[in-house]
Amino acid sequence: MKFFFLLFLFLLTWQNLHSRTIKIASWNVENLFDMHYQGTEYEEYVPGRHGWSEAMLRKKLEHTAQVICDLDADVIGLQEIENDEVLSRLQRLLKRVGCPYPYRAVTGGRAPVHTALLSRIPLAKVRDLPVTRYGRQRPILEATLRLDPSLKIFVNHWRSKRGPESERILYAKALRKRLMKLPPSTEYLLLGDFNSDWEEFRIIDPKLNDTGGITGINQVMATTRDGRMVRYRDLKRGQREFLHYNLWLDLPASQRWSHxxxxxxxxxxxxxxxPSLADGRRWEYVRGSFxxxxxxxxxxxxxxxLRWGxxxxxxxxxxxxxHLPIYARFQTLPDLPVKTSAPEAKKPLPPGRLQCHKVTITQLQKAESPALPLCLDNAVVTFKRGPHAVLQEEGKGPTILVYGAAAALKEGHRYRIEVEGFKRYHGLPEIVDLEPLKDLGRVDLAPYIPAFRPEMMNDPAARFRVVRDLEGIYRHRQLWVRQHAWPIHFRSRRWKPKEGSRLRIKRAQIGYYKGHPELVIWDRNDFETVR
Structure with a gap:
């Protein structure tokens, strides 16, 4: 026993002495052009036009340098850099203000803007990865950091959503083709502006969907598997698979935005x-650092x-x-020997097999810090606005709020759901991340939306419930119904009625603000002023 303790202590000390942590960032700087006419500039950045001058360029460089300096990353991938000349000017300015990045790289070609890299770590190898042979697409930048062990970075800037999804798939296929040629244990990081949401396959704009729902970032780059997002635990189980974990999933769904x-x-x-950055050896992503x-x-x-004006x-x-910059940290771990064959428990689960414990909304309401994931069966979406929704058990069962994670759900549908994120806000339970495993079809919402009764405001079973048919007087941000008064919140300040107005409310939600009940109006059509 003493031997194993000393061995553990030795390995821990060895790791601390030899471990290295680096911070890697990505930022779309929004059109950093120089003052030399190339013929490929956007109209607004043609030198001498629209106020684009040497003085204006200096301001743009100073503002860009301020963010990069404050961000303090060891390596930063940049998008929308015109060429090496303007990147060199940014590099010199950063050195002048005390934030030196000795190494730089930028792609070439005839596109108006390119991907680039600034690094405090030497670059061992840099290459452009063309998307097509003859197109004007922006090349992907591939850079290898001169480290032991080495680490590759691919800086992306895929086609904007002015074009259909098939144009972003061109980038995804070119990148995947290159990655498939790398040795299986290669450690690399994909970053940049992918012009695709983390769950693009669920929320793709029908006007852009010319690929039958197939998206570059999800299906081609394998951030999904069997119709659900790849989670960090899937990387552990799929060491030999072509899989990618999107680091956005480390954050609650409501915080997943940079644009x-x-x-x-x-x-x-x-x-x-x-998977090679989640195998517990060599380079490893630091969980929670994104x-x-x-x-x-x-x-x-x-x-x-505050975009460029x-x-x-x-x-x-x-x-x-x-855009806002994003960042994450990576560290080196001992290169310990690994088994040549994965244990049985780490084999991929067959499609459709659930790997979570079934619970009810009643049980979730009582939970404090449940072990995730959990599965909800027959959860009815009784209300949805944007990324927020209310789930209810069948019949007159309890409800629970989905905060920021409901973009893929539809109001009036029943689902089988995998709960991936759960918290309590001022003591009230919320689902903050989920996977919709299966849409079980439409339901009639009439039985789920009862007529309002005053006692509902203080009834724990009515929390977050949607109610109908109430009428009262609006005074001092409260709705007076007979002798009762409750705070009322309008999601848009433009809807706020005049003092003393009589309101007839067709539909409202019983919400909670800092633990106190209030009525919430989500839609202008949900109420009217009665003369």
Whole structure:
């Protein structure tokens, strides 16, 4: 026993002495162009037009350098860099302000913007990975860090959503083809602006879906398997498979965004890791280290991302980018010997086989820190707005809130659901991450939406329930119904009625704010003012 303890102590000490941790980031800087006319510039960045001048370029470089310096990553992949000349200027500025990145790389070609890399670690090898032989697509940058053990980084900037999904699949197929040629144990990281959400296969815009629901980031890059997202535990079980884990899944679903397009929060920037970065040896992803860089100066007074300013046909010299940087940490572990054959428990489960304990919403409401995943059968979506929803057991059963994780669910449908994230907010249970395993079809919601009764506001069984048919007077942000008064919240400030208005509410949700009940109006059509 003493021998094993000393051996463990020796290995732990050895690991601490020889381990190295590095921070890797990715950021779309939004159109960093130089002042030399190439003929490929976007119209707004033609030198001498629209206020794009040497002075404006210096401001853009200073703002970009500020973010990179504060981010303090060892390696950062960049998107929307015009060429090596402007990257070199950024590199020199970073050195001048005390944030040196001695090594750089950028792809070539005739595209207006390219992918690039700044690094404090020497680069052993750099190459462009073309997407097609003759196209004008932006090449993927492949760089190998001069480390022991080595680590490859692929910097991506896939086709924007101005084009259909088939154009992003071109990038995915080119990348997959290259990865399949690497030795099975190769350690690499895929990062960049993929212009695809982490669950794109579930929420793809029908106007862009020219591939029958197949998406580049999910099916081609294998961040899904058997119709569900690949989870970190799947990497452990699939060491010999072509699989990738999207690091966005380390965060609650409501926090999965780095780009805000007119109020539509998207996770189009991403980092994907293969099983070789989760096998407990050599390079390893540090669990929980993935994040979005969100300093206050990157946001406006209304919470909007302060993108680079362009108004009335002129550059304003204000702002940064329409994307937020993302980052993660990776560390080296001892290269211990591994078994040549995987244990039986690590073999992939057959399609459709559940690997989670079945529970009811009643049991979830009582849970504190349940072991995940858990499975809910016959959960009815009685209400859905954006990424939020309410699930209810059949009949008059209890409800539970899905916060930020319901984008793929449909109101009025029954599901079999795998709960992947659970927390309590001011003591109330919430599902913050889930997998919709199977849509069991539509249901009639009429029995699930009862007429409002005052006693519901203090009834634990009515938490988050949707109710109908109530009428009252609006005064001081409260709805007065006879002798009762409850706070009422309108999801848009534009809907707020005048003081003393009589409201007839067709549908409202019994919500909770800091543990206190309130009525929530989610849709302008759910109420009217009665004269």
């Amino acid at each position: 805000n397009f007119y109020g539509n929060k998207e996770a189009i920037d991403a980092m994907l890791i293969p 994040g979005v860089y969100r300093p206050s100066y990157l946001f406006g007074i209304h919470g909007e991302i 362009y108004r009335h046909g002129k550059h304003t010299g204000k702002g940064f980018s329409d």
